[in-house]
Amino acid sequence: MNIKCAIVDDEPLAVELLASYVSKIPFLTLVGKYSNATDALHGCTEQQVDLLFLDIQMPELNGLELSRMVPETTRIVFTTAFEQYALDGYRINALDYLLKPISYANFLEACNKALQWFTMVRENEAKSEEAAGPKSIFVKSEYKVLQIALDDIRYIEGLKDYVKIYTEQSPRPILSLMSMKGLEEMLPATRFMRVHRSFIVNMEKVREIDRGRIVFGDVFIPVGDSYKQAFLNYIGNVR
Numbered sequence: 054m055n056i057k058c059a060i061v062d063d064e065p066l067a068v069e070l071l072a073s074y075v076s077k078i079p080f081l082t083l084v085g086k087y088s089n090a091t092d093a094l095h096g097c098t099e100q101q102v103d104l105l106f107l108d109i110q111m112p113e114l115n116g117l118e119l120s121r122m123v124p125e126t127t128r129i130v131f132t133t134a135f136e137q138y139a140l141d142g143y144r145i146n147a148l149d150y151l152l153k154p155i156s157y158a159n160f161l162e163a164c165n166k167a168l169q170w171f172t173m174v175r176e177n178e179a180k181s182e183e184a185a186g187p188k189s190i191f192v193k194s195e196y197k198v199l200q201i202a203l204d205d206i207r208y209i210e211g212l213k214d215y216v217k218i219y220t221e222q223s224p225r226p227i228l229s230l231m232s233m234k235g236l237e238e239m240l241p242a243t244r245f246m247r248v249h250r251s252f253i254v255n256m257e258k259v260r261e262i263d264r265g266r267i268v269f270g271d272v273f274i275p276v277g278d279s280y281k282q283a284f285l286n287y288i289g290n291v292r
Contacts, residue, residue: 056171057101059085061093061116062108062132067153071106071132074160080168090114097123104148104167109133120147128170130163190239192218192229199227203244207269209236209253219269221258248284249277256287 058081060071068086075083084100087093090111096102107129109116120129134153148170149163189202201218210217210226211233217226229236237247247253252274254267261268266275276284 054080056103057084058104059102060106061087063111090119206255207258211251
């Protein structure tokens with residue numbers, strides 16, 4: 054886990070103190086130190102900043118105002134000498150609120166809270182990507198192994214021991230020595246459907262169905278009787 058952080062405070066000594074604390078914490082990487090909110094806003098929009106240690110009382114643009122302008126993915130830990138701002142800080146859904154003078158123990162506690170937050174978020178993102186399935190497949194074609202993006206596949210045609218993979222990027226199909234069943238098992242069932250014993254279709258690419266046939270330009274792909282009900286269920290029982 055690596056959390057990119059930045060410090061915003063108009064007091065140079067406060068900035069250097071927090072920077073020294075950051076240097077002691079292995080999962081933090083300091084990517085910016087700012088003496089005013091305007092520069093910090095530019096920094097947070099030009100590069101990724103996961104965590105912002107943000108003073109509240111600053112001239113021109115204060116920390117509460119800045120916290121509403123940074124990207125939604127940037128989390129906030131407020132740092133201030135004024136306890137009355139605590140409620141405002143939590144209304145903005147800050148991860149924590151540190152009251153100056155800030156001890157290393159309190160700073161570390163806030164960082165551990167941030168670590169738990171980002172760990173949870175990134176685990177959920179990883180689970181979502183895993184649930185979405187692979188983004189590409191590898192197939193052997195002639196003497197080469199080709200990586201084919203699933204988003205690029207329109208449909209697949211089976212010819213005895215071979216398959217033809219028709220893609221959007223190439224005018225010619227990719228020919229591979231493999232069975233339709235083997236290829237079907239490689240493809241996510243949420244996106245690809247066997248509609249005929251000789252055809253698998255990327256359902257996200259289907260734009261037209263004419264008299265029970267799937268239309269890709271001048272190609273008409275039949276829907277076999279044994280596959281028709283599953284196909285109709287997929288497209289919402291359109292008859």
